[in-house]
Each structure stands twice: as structure tokens, then as C-alpha cells.
Amino acid sequence: MNTHSARTLRPLFVMVLTLLVPALGAAQEMESHIGKLTGHSGSGKQLYFRYCWGCHGFRGEGNGENWLPTGSFADEPYLNIQPRNFAAGTFKSRSTPTGTLPTDQDLYDAIGRGFVMSNMPSWITLTDQNRADLIAFIKTFSPRWKTEKSGDPINVPPEPKLTVESIKHGQELFQKLECWKCHGPEGRGDGPSASTLTDSNDQPIRPYNFAVGSRFKCGVTNQDLYKIFMTGLDGTPMPSFADVVKPDDAWDLVHFLRTLQVTRKSPELTLWETTEEGKKEIASRKLSGTPTGSGIRQ
Amino acid sequence: MRIKRVHVASLTVITATVIASAIVHARPTGGTISGKVTYEGTPAKPKPIDMSKEPSCAKQHATPITTETVVTGPNNSLENVVVYVSAGAADENPPSQAVKFDQKGCQYIPHVLAFQVNQALEIANDDQTSHNIHPLPKLNREWNKSQPPGTPAITEKYDKPEFIPVKCNIHPWMHGNFAVLKNSHYSVSKEDGSFSLPNLPPGKYTITAWHESYGEQTQDVTIAGSETKTINLVFKARPY
Numbered sequence: 001m002n003t004h005s006a007r008t009l010r011p012l013f014v015m016v017l018t019l020l021v022p023a024l025g026a027a028q029e030m031e032s033h034i035g036k037l038t039g040h041s042g043s044g045k046q047l048y049f050r051y052c053w054g055c056h057g058f059r060g061e062g063n064g065e066n067w068l069p070t071g072s073f074a075d076e077p078y079l080n081i082q083p084r085n086f087a088a089g090t091f092k093s094r095s096t097p098t099g100t101l102p103t104d105q106d107l108y109d110a111i112g113r114g115f116v117m118s119n120m121p122s123w124i125t126l127t128d129q130n131r132a133d134l135i136a137f138i139k140t141f142s143p144r145w146k147t148e149k150s151g152d153p154i155n156v157p158p159e160p161k162l163t164v165e166s167i168k169h170g171q172e173l174f175q176k177l178e179c180w181k182c183h184g185p186e187g188r189g190d191g192p193s194a195s196t197l198t199d200s201n202d203q204p205i206r207p208y209n210f211a212v213g214s215r216f217k218c219g220v221t222n223q224d225l226y227k228i229f230m231t232g233l234d235g236t237p238m239p240s241f242a243d244v245v246k247p248d249d250a251w252d253l254v255h256f257l258r259t260l261q262v263t264r265k266s267p268e269l270t271l272w273e274t275t276e277e278g279k280k281e282i283a284s285r286k287l288s289g290t291p292t293g294s295g296i297r298q
Numbered sequence: 299m300r301i302k303r304v305h306v307a308s309l310t311v312i313t314a315t316v317i318a319s320a321i322v323h324a325r326p327t328g329g330t331i332s333g334k335v336t337y338e339g340t341p342a343k344p345k346p347i348d349m350s351k352e353p354s355c356a357k358q359h360a361t362p363i364t365t366e367t368v369v370t371g372p373n374n375s376l377e378n379v380v381v382y383v384s385a386g387a388a389d390e391n392p393p394s395q396a397v398k399f400d401q402k403g404c405q406y407i408p409h410v411l412a413f414q415v416n417q418a419l420e421i422a423n424d425d426q427t428s429h430n431i432h433p434l435p436k437l438n439r440e441w442n443k444s445q446p447p448g449t450p451a452i453t454e455k456y457d458k459p460e461f462i463p464v465k466c467n468i469h470p471w472m473h474g475n476f477a478v479l480k481n482s483h484y485s486v487s488k489e490d491g492s493f494s495l496p497n498l499p500p501g502k503y504t505i506t507a508w509h510e511s512y513g514e515q516t517q518d519v520t521i522a523g524s525e526t527k528t529i530n531l532v533f534k535a536r537p538y
Contacts, residue, residue, distance in 0.1 A: 088436075090440050097441075098441040098442055098443060099439040099440060099441030099442075100439070148439075176446065177428060177444065177446055178427065178428040178446070178468065181428070181468045182467070182468065192351045193351070193467065193468050193469070193470065196467075196470035197467055197470075200434050200440060232441075232442050232443070232444075234440055234441065234442060235440065236442075237430065237432065237442070237467030237468075238442070239430035239431075239432065239442040239443050239444040239467075240441070240442060240443050240444065241444045243443060243444075243449070243452065244444055244445065244446055244449045
């Protein structure tokens with residue numbers, strides 16, 4: 001009797017599901033390729049409507065019910081970073097040049113890593129296949145994935161040996177390229193232009209505060225840091241420096257930027273502290289705010 | 299043998315057509331649509347821009363420059379309006395020469411730059427400070443590039459027609475506009491509000507006028523021969 005009613009109810013159940021979850025990606029089946037893994041949007045869709053849509057929204061527009069627009073909490077307007085709008089097809093965390101689509105691997109890494117100081121957690125608990133499927137489904141939200149190919153990852157040459165000269169040259173570049181205009185002279189995210197910054201949706205956004213941050217939005221390694229400023233964070237004020245900074249210079253800048261992270265032990269900071277100049281500079285730095293700069297008042 | 303003859307005949311026809319159309323295209327005759335863009339009402343007063351945070355730019359301006367979201371001239375004329383053929387003309391391939399967009403004195407010159415789909419766009423930095431050039435398209439690809447002083451011009455292009463706001467995040471007062479258009483029949487209104495769209499073959503055209511603060515309006519115009527038709531475009535100004 002029970003089995004029988006379950007059987008008769010099954011078509012009804014399927015129908016209700018179909019009504020609840022309209023065939024968004026049905027017309028445009030997408031795949032993702034991450035190493036040996038192949039993700040399928042059909043499977044990813046189920047996962048999306050289980051784990052992601054609460055924040056990223058029904059149509060992937062980053063306006064799910066969990067997101068409250070800036071200003072909802074007067075005291076913490078900048079902590080409330082808007083979830084990615086997949087329909088716009090613009091992504092911060094890429095290995096590819098500014099203006100191009102990220103690789104599947106970039107997206108896969110991003111959801112595995114999560115985004116520090118935002119509400120996006122690490123989804124490392126899902127299986128590799130699940131994450132690959134999700135990436136495939138995310139690509140159904142923007143027509144860009146049908147008309148454009150992912151960009152070619154920028155070349156990151158092997159990291160040269162860390163030297164004091166390298167750090168010093170990086171410091172000169174930090175001045176010359178005017179990174180301090182936004183990130184501040186000590187990298188605290190409090191430069192003269194910092195308070196005026198908005199992202200491409202006109203939401204206030206703050207530059208990264210190196211002084212109290214250990215992780216970056218787009219990774220933790222020196223290679224990740226290299227990629228961040230060479231590719232730029234699309235959709236934000238952070239531009240690409242790939243056309244204006246040579247690879248050797250870029251590595252010097254990476255070495256210097258690490259010394260701004262005074263709360264994070266790194267070979268760069270340790271080496272810089274052994275110099276008279278570096279020791280003085282590090283000692284004079286103040287600590288305040290959060291890595292995304294929300295605590296900083298100008 | 300017969301097949302060959304047909305081929306020769308059709309080839310002759312094709313050649314004749316190509317030559318004929320080349321002759322027609324070579325002659326720059328046709329009608330002209332020209333006129334003046336004006337406003338009615340009270341426009342917002344341009345506000346002076348404080349560049350004290352960027353001394354190298356501030357010192358280039360004897361008197362502080364003002365915002366350019368609405369630029370007016372004598373007799374209620376409205377500058378920086380893009381007047382273009384939005385319907386009735388065929389899409390065209392881009393011309394080979396690049397259009398130039400300059401950053402000078404922490405200002406975009408020109409404030410409104412019109413060009414064609416896939417036409418080369420050259421962006422130069424003439425300042426002693428770094429700019430980041432950050433156009434904000436919705437349909438085209440969004441990119442954002444740093445351009446320190448003394449670095450070569452950036453060359454880009456857009457493959458879809460769109461009006462694109464441009465900004466520099468480092469200098470928040472810097473605003474400009476790109477108008478990416480499908481054909482060469484466009485004109486940006488001058489200080490006296492004048493515009494001219496020459497070389498229009500006979501036909502029925504929709505003329506669209508776009509202003510960054512006051513929006514869009516259209517007019518239909520029919521060109522019969524080598525006449526000049528005058529249209530007047532009036533925008534409603536807002537005091538805010």
C-alpha cells in the first residue's frame with residue numbers, strides 16, 4: 001500500500017520540483033574541465049539550489065535573500081560584501097588578463113578556498129566532482145561563457161631569490177606605481193583615495209589592509225599575490241599592472257608587499273627586520289582595522 | 299561547355315555590379331542631417347573640482363575646472379550630446395585610424411568620445427601621476443588597467459555597441475564616456491550645440507540623441523536626395 005502511494009506520488013513530486021526550480025540551465029548544458037575532472041551543469045544545478053542560491057540568488061545575480069544591501073547595518077556597511085553576480089560574468093579571482101573570463105581551474109580554486117573577510121566560506125567539504133559540477137552550472141548564468149573563451153593564464157616566471165635589494169626595489173615601485181594612493185603609505189588601506197572607492201555596482205569598497213591581513217581574497221602564496229596585481233581584480237578599483245610592470249619588477253613588489261604584512265611571519269619580513277631601515281620601519285607601523293579595511297576611519 | 303558560358307555570364311554580371319556599387323560608394327554625395335541641440339529649463343550648475351589631493355594636476359589649472367556632466371553654451375546650447383543614426387543605416391566596418399582618448403590635468407579629453415564597434419581606441423596618460431583607466435560596460439568586457447606616467451598608450455576596442463561610463467578610481471572626480479556605435483554616421487554636439495551628419499544616402503533614418511545626464515530622444519528623418527534637413531533637439535534640463 002505504502003509503496004503504491006509512493007509510486008503514484010512520484011510524478012507529482014517531480015512536477016512540484018520542476019515548478020520550484022525552473023529549467024534555467026536546461027537549454028544551455030555546460031561543462032567544466034579541471035585537470036582530469038569534467039563537471040556537468042545538470043548535476044551542478046542540484047547542488048547550486050541546495051548550497052548557493054541563498055546568497056547568489058535564483059538567477060545567479062548575487063541577490064539571494066541572505067544578502068542585505070550596504071547600509072542595512074549602519075555600523076558595518078563594508079563587511080557586507082555583495083555575493084558574486086554570475087550573470088555579469090566578471091570575476092575578481094583570475095589567473096587570466098583583465099577583461100577576460102577566468103579558467104575553470106580559477107573558479108574551482110576560488111570556491112575551494114572561499115573568500116577571506118566575506119561570507120563566502122570554503123567549500124572544500126564538497127567532493128572534487130561536486131565542485132567541478134558547480135563550476136559548470138555557474139557558467140550557465142552569463143552568455144559570455146558561450147561566446148568567449150577563457151583568457152590564457154598570465155605567465156608567472158619562477159620566483160627569484162629573496163634579497164634585501166629586491167625588497168628595497170619593491171618599495172620604490174610601491175611609491176612609483178602609486179599603490180599607496182589607495183593602499184596607504186604603510187599598506188593599511190588608508191590612502192588618500194581609499195574612502196572614495198566604489199566597485200562596478202557603485203557599492204563602497206575598501207583597499208586591502210596589509211598590516212593586519214595574512215590571507216588575500218585570491219589566495220595565500222607569493223604566486224597568488226603576483227597574479228593579483230598583474231591581472232587586477234575585475235569589477236573592483238584594483239587595476240591590472242601587467243602592461244606596465246616587468247616580471248622581475250613584479251617579484252620585487254611581491255617581496256616588498258610581504259613586509260607590509262607585519263602580523264604574518266614570512267621570510268620577507270624576517271629578512272627586512274635584519275636591516276636597520278626595515279627594523280625601524282616595521283617598529284613604527286600601527287595596527288588597526290580589518291584586512292578589508294572596514295575598521296578604518298579617515 | 300554550356301556550364302562554362304553560364305559561369306562567364308554570371309561573372310560578368312557580378313563584376314559589373316561590383317564596379318557599379320564601387321562607383322556609387324566612391325561619390326560622397328547624399329543628404330545631410332544637421333541642427334542644434336539645446337535645453338529648456340534650468341540645468342544644474344557645474345561644480346568646481348577640488349584637485350588638491352593631486353597637486354601635479356591641480357597646478358595645471360589656473361582656475362579650478364568644473365564638472366562636465368552637463369556642459370552648456372550660449373543660447374541654451376547643449377554640448378557633448380552624441381547624435382547618431384540608430385536605424386536605417388547599415389552596420390559598417392570600423393575605419394583603420396584609431397580614436398584618441400587623453401588623460402591630461404586629471405581630466406578626460408574629450409569628455410565624450412564616440413567611435414565605431416571594433417575601432418582601435420588609444421588611451422594616453424599625459425600626466426605626472428598614475429591613472430587607472432576603468433571603463434564600466436555592461437555588454438562589453440570590463441577591464442581595468444593601471445597607466446603610470448610615461449608608459450605607452452593602451453590600445454583597446456569594443457565589439458558591441460554601448461554607451462560606457464569611464465572612470466579613474468584613483469581620482470574619483472574623473473568621469474568620461476565612450477559611445478560605441480554601429481556606423482560612421484554620428485556627431486558629438488559642439489559648444490554651440492551644433493551637429494552634422496553628412497553623406498547619408500536617400501532613405502528613412504532614426505536619429506537618436508544621447509546625453510549622459512538627460513538620457514535619449516529620437517526623431518525620424520527621411521532623406522530624398524542631396525538635400526540638407528535641419529532638426530532641432532531639445533532636452534529637458536534638470537536642476538539637480
